Amino acid sequence: MSLNLEVIEKDENNLIFTIEGITVEMANAIRRIILTEIPVMAVDEVIILKNDSPLYDEIIAHRLGMIPLKTDLETYKLPRECECGGYGCPLCQVSLTCEIHNTDTKPKTINSGDLKSNDPKIIPVNDKIPILKIDRNDKFIIEAYCSLGIGKEHAKHSAVSNIYYRYFPEIELDDSKCDNCPDKCIVSRMCPKRLYDFSSNKKPSLVRDYWKECDLCDSCRTNCPEEAIKINIVDNKYIFFIESDGVLPFNVLISKTFEIFNEKIEEFEEKLEGIDIEIQS
Ligand SMILES: [Zn+2]
Numbered sequence: 001m002s003l004n005l006e007v008i009e010k011d012e013n014n015l016i017f018t019i020e021g022i023t024v025e026m027a028n029a030i031r032r033i034i035l036t037e038i039p040v041m042a043v044d045e046v047i048i049l050k051n052d053s054p055l056y057d058e059i060i061a062h063r064l065g066m067i068p069l070k071t072d073l074e075t076y077k078l079p080r081e082c083e084c085g086g087y088g089c090p091l092c093q094v095s096l097t098c099e100i101h102n103t104d105t106k107p108k109t110i111n112s113g114d115l116k117s118n119d120p121k122i123i124p125v126n127d128k129i130p131i132l133k134i135d136r137n138d139k140f141i142i143e144a145y146c147s148l149g150i151g152k153e154h155a156k157h158s159a160v161s162n163i164y165y166r167y168f169p170e171i172e173l174d175d176s177k178c179d180n181c182p183d184k185c186i187v188s189r190m191c192p193k194r195l196y197d198f199s200s201n202k203k204p205s206l207v208r209d210y211w212k213e214c215d216l217c218d219s220c221r222t223n224c225p226e227e228a229i230k231i232n233i234v235d236n237k238y239i240f241f242i243e244s245d246g247v248l249p250f251n252v253l254i255s256k257t258f259e260i261f262n263e264k265i266e267e268f269e270e271k272l273e274g275i276d277i278e279i280q281s
Pocket of ligand 1: 079082083084085086087088090091093
């Protein structure tokens with residue numbers, strides 16, 4: 001069975017694709033790897049040198065940690081896999097600094113764009129994320145250190161905001177059975193996603209790309225008095241929906257996912273070789 005992946009929609013923050021030729025267990029493994037195993041940069045350590053704001057240092061450190069940062073997986077390593085042994089070096093750590101003295105007459109909001117990175121590739125994905133406010137004549141001076149981590153350890157390292165998949169639906173509508181109820185098709189009103197069009201020919205028809213929206217609720221099939229609808233699930237085909245805050249480009253995300261998937265299979269095989277398995281019937 002060969003694997004077939006087709007991108008349906010893609011923009012900066014959303015990706016919809018279908019994947020064919022894998023089992024549901026593999027589809028779920030892909031979902032879990034994307035959610036929890038892809039390394040992503042986030043603030044890990046903060047040194048607060050001056051904080052005149054009304055927020056506690058701990059709250060500021062938490063807010064800094066949750067700022068999504070653009071990640072470069074080519075240059076940086078996970079601290080535990082780095083030659084420095086996780087102590088922190090230019091191969092596994094990036095520093096962000098912020099030094100602001102509000103000389104204005106009004107309070108000032110400090111945003112993610114005010115953080116200065118020592119690597120221009122590792123910056124906040126959005127420079128308008130508010131961190132805190134300081135009053136006039138107040139100061140805010142910090143040093144923050146970012147490193148790669150995985151979502152399994154902390155949600156701040158999640159590579160995506162949301163990911164889910166659905167079975168691929170295939171609906172068969174036999175409109176020759178629709179002659180008995182031409183004026184008020186119950187099905188077109190019962191579908192919560194409004195996937196049946198009843199505007200032309202006095203017979204219902206499925207809207208284009210209905211499979212993208214259909215969540216297999218079965219209300220059309222169970223409510224049709226003429227039993228004109230059949231719903232099938234296409235074997236080994238799934239639709240994936242991914243929402244990203246932009247920390248990694250989707251092509252890097254997908255290729256890294258399959259790299260980790262293969263590593264896991266290899267690790268499993270290696271561990272299996274050392275074990276004598278007795279199958280008991
Ligand atoms: Zn290092």
